[in-house]
Amino acid sequence: MDALSVSPDLLRSPETAARRGQSPEQMRETAEAFEAGFLSQMLKPMFEGIQTDGPFGGGEGEATWRSFLIDAMAKQTVKAGGVGLADSVVSEMLKMQEQPA
Numbered sequence: 001m002d003a004l005s006v007s008p009d010l011l012r013s014p015e016t017a018a019r020r021g022q023s024p025e026q027m028r029e030t031a032e033a034f035e036a037g038f039l040s041q042m043l044k045p046m047f048e049g050i051q052t053d054g055p056f057g058g059g060e061g062e063a064t065w066r067s068f069l070i071d072a073m074a075k076q077t078v079k080a081g082g083v084g085l086a087d088s089v090v091s092e093m094l095k096m097q098e099q100p101a
Contacts, residue, residue, distance in 0.1 A: 021097070036074045043073060
C-alpha cells in the first residue's frame, strides 16, 4: 500500500458499519483491518532509506516488494494481539450501534 492508495475496507467508517447492523465478529474484523492499516503506515518510515546494495541485497526487486512485507508484518502484529487500537475501535462501533439512527 503506497501513500496514494488506500484499501476500500479502510474507507468504511465505523459509523457506517455500525448503522448497517454488523455483527460483533464483523466489527472486530473491520477494526483489525483498520489497525493493520494504521500499523502498516507507522512501520513504513522504518524501512525508508535502507540500502539493498551488496552481494546479498535484493535491489529494485526488494524495494518493489517491501510494501507487501510491511503489510504482512502489520497483519501479523494485529494477529498476535496488536497495540489495542482494534479494541478501542470495536468499543466505539458498539456504542454507535446502540444509538438511535
